[in-house]
Amino acid sequence: MVDTNNDALKSILVVGGGVAGMQAALDAANQGYRVYLVEKNPSIGGRMAALDKTFPTLDCSACILTPRLSEVARHPNIELLTYSEVEHVQGTLGDMRVRVRRKARFVDETKCSGCGDCARECPVEVPNEFDEGLGFRKAIYVMFPQSTPNVYTIDSSACIRCKRCVRVCERGAIDLDMQDSTVELHVGVIILSTGYRLFDVRKYPRYGYGRYPNVITAMEFERLINAAGPTNGHLIRLTDGAVPKRIAFIQCVGARDVKKGVPNCSRVCCMYGVKNAVMAREHDPDAEVSVYYADIRAFGKGFEEFYEMARSRFGVNFVKGRVGEIIEDPETQNLRFEVEDTLSGRILNVEHDLVVLCPGLQPADDLHRLAEMLGLRTSEDGYVEIRDALTAPLETDHPGVLVCGCADGPKDIPDSVTAGSAAAMRATILLSSGGAK
Numbered sequence: 001m002v003d004t005n006n007d008a009l010k011s012i013l014v015v016g017g018g019v020a021g022m023q024a025a026l027d028a029a030n031q032g033y034r035v036y037l038v039e040k041n042p043s044i045g046g047r048m049a050a051l052d053k054t055f056p057t058l059d060c061s062a063c064i065l066t067p068r069l070s071e072v073a074r075h076p077n078i079e080l081l082t083y084s085e086v087e088h089v090q091g092t093l094g095d096m097r098v099r100v101r102r103k104a105r106f107v108d109e110t111k112c113s114g115c116g117d118c119a120r121e122c123p124v125e126v127p128n129e130f131d132e133g134l135g136f137r138k139a140i141y142v143m144f145p146q147s148t149p150n151v152y153t154i155d156s157s158a159c160i161r162c163k164r165c166v167r168v169c170e171r172g173a174i175d176l177d178m179q180d181s182t183v184e185l186h187v188g189v190i191i192l193s194t195g196y197r198l199f200d201v202r203k204y205p206r207y208g209y210g211r212y213p214n215v216i217t218a219m220e221f222e223r224l225i226n227a228a229g230p231t232n233g234h235l236i237r238l239t240d241g242a243v244p245k246r247i248a249f250i251q252c253v254g255a256r257d258v259k260k261g262v263p264n265c266s267r268v269c270c271m272y273g274v275k276n277a278v279m280a281r282e283h284d285p286d287a288e289v290s291v292y293y294a295d296i297r298a299f300g301k302g303f304e305e306f307y308e309m310a311r312s313r314f315g316v317n318f319v320k321g322r323v324g325e326i327i328e329d330p331e332t333q334n335l336r337f338e339v340e341d342t343l344s345g346r347i348l349n350v351e352h353d354l355v356v357l358c359p360g361l362q363p364a365d366d367l368h369r370l371a372e373m374l375g376l377r378t379s380e381d382g383y384v385e386i387r388d389a390l391t392a393p394l395e396t397d398h399p400g401v402l403v404c405g406c407a408d409g410p411k412d413i414p415d416s417v418t419a420g421s422a423a424a425m426r427a428t429i430l431l432s433s434g435g436a437k
C-alpha cells in the first residue's frame with residue numbers, strides 16, 4: 001500500500017479498462033507513474049473487445065486490441081484491479097485516498113493458469129453476456145478468449161457448488177469460500193474512463209425488439225458476424241438459421257429523440273451502422289442491405305469516404321426517413337414496415353428478413369454513483385460535465401479528477417484513445433507540478 005504524499009504524487013488511478021482507460025494507463029505508466037487500473041468486469045478491454053471490425057479502416061478489432069491488453073497486463077508500472085469497484089474516495093489533487101472493493105472471483109488470480117479445465121468440467125451453462133446472450137458460457141468462465149488477466153471467475157449466481165471445478169483444478173486455485181476484500185490506494189489523480197452503456201431499444205415498442213427474434217441490436221450483429229462469436233461468424237437468423245437476404249439497419253434508436261429523453265446525437269451510430277451494412281454485404285454480396293437514417297453524420301477523418309464507399313462499392317441502399325411500426329409475418333417471421341423516403345417523398349412498404357437496430361450511447365450504469373461520490377456535476381444526459389469545453393476538456397469540477405473516453409460523452413475509438421493519452425498527459429503535468437493547479 002502506498003501511503004506517503006510523495007508516493008501519491010507519483011500514482012494515478014484509472015477507473016474503467018476500456019480502450020480509453022487502457023491508453024491512459026499505458027501512457028502514464030510509460031512516463032514512470034504508478035498506475036492502478038480498476039475495472040468492474042473480470043477482464044479489461046471494454047466494448048472494443050466485442051466488436052468485429054472497426055470503422056473506418058475495417059481493421060479486425062481484436063487484432064488491434066489484443067497486443068494492448070497484454071502490454072497493460074505486463075507493464076511493471078500498472079497494477080490491474082479487475083472485478084473491482086471504487087467504493088470511497090477522500091481528498092483532492094495530489095492526495096486522494098481511495099477504497100476499492102475487490103469482488104470475490106472464487107479463483108485465486110495468483111494460481112490460475114487460465115487452462116480452462118474447470119470450465120470444461122462445469123455442468124452449468126448460462127447465457128453469455130459477452131455474446132449479448134446469444135451464446136452460452138459456463139458458471140466458471142473467462143469473458144472472451146483473450147481475457148486479461150487470463151484468469152477464470154465463478155459467477156456465484158449460476159454456480160451450483162458441485163465442486164467439480166475444485167476437483168479438476170491441478171493448481172488448487174479455486175476457493176468457493178472466497179470473500180470480497182478491499183484495498184486502500186493513495187493516489188494523486190483519478191482518471192474516469194467508465195465508457196458507455198447502450199440505449200435500451202425496448203423503449204421503442206414499435207420496433208418489436210424482444211417480441212420479434214429477427215429484430216436484433218447492432219451489438220448482437222457484431223457478435224453474430226464475429227468468428228469468435230456464437231455462430232462462428234455465420235450471419236444467420238436466430239429463428240430458422242437461414243441466411244438473411246434482405247437486411248435493414250435502423251439508425252438513431254435512442255438518439256436525437258426528444259420524446260425519449262435522448263435529444264443528443266450519439267456520434268458513433270451512423271458510422272457503426274454504415275460499417276455493419278458494409279460487413280453484411282461482405283458476408284453475402286447477394287444480400288440487399290438498406291440503411292434507414294435521419295442524417296448521416298460522417299464527420300471524422302476518412303468517414304465521408306467510407307460512407308461513399310458503402311454506397312458506391314458495396315451497393316448499400318440508403319433511405320432517409322423514420323421507420324414506422326414493424327410487423328412480423330407470423331409464417332415467415334419476416335419483418336414489414338412503412339417508411340417515408342423524405343428525399344423522394346414516396347411512401348415505401350418494405351419487407352426484410354433481418355432488422356438491426358442501431359442504439360444510441362448512454363452513460364455507464366455506475367457513473368452517477370461515482371460522480372456523486374466525487375462531487376462531479378453531470379450534464380442533462382448524465383455524462384460527466386467537463387470544466388470548460390474549450391480550454392479544459394478533460395477536467396472536471398474536482399481538481400484531482402480527469403475524464404476521458406465516453407465518460408463525458410459518446411466518442412469513437414480514435415477519439416477515445418486520443419482522450420486517454422491526453423488525460424494521462426494532463427495527469428502527469430498536474431502531478432509533476434506538485435499537485436498545484
Ligand SMILES: Cc1cc2nc3c(=O)[nH]c(=O)nc-3n(C[C@H](O)[C@H](O)[C@H](O)COP(=O)(O)OP(=O)(O)OC[C@H]3O[C@@H](n4cnc5c(N)ncnc54)[C@H](O)[C@@H]3O)c2cc1C
Binds near residue numbers: 040085194219406407
Ligand atoms: C455496435 C457498436 C459498434 C461500434 N463500432 C465502432 C467502430 O467500428 N469504430 C469505432 O471507432 N468505434 C466503434 N464503436 C464505439 C466504441 O465502442 C467506443 O468508441 C469505445 O468502446 C469507447 O471506449 P471507452 O474506453 O470510452 O469505453 P468502453 O469501451 O465502454 O469501456 C469502459 C470500461 O469501463 C468499465 N467500467 C464502467 N463503469 C465502471 C466502474 N464504475 N468501475 C470500473 N470500471 C467500470 C467497463 O466495464 C468497460 O470495461 C462502436 C460502438 C457500438 C455500440
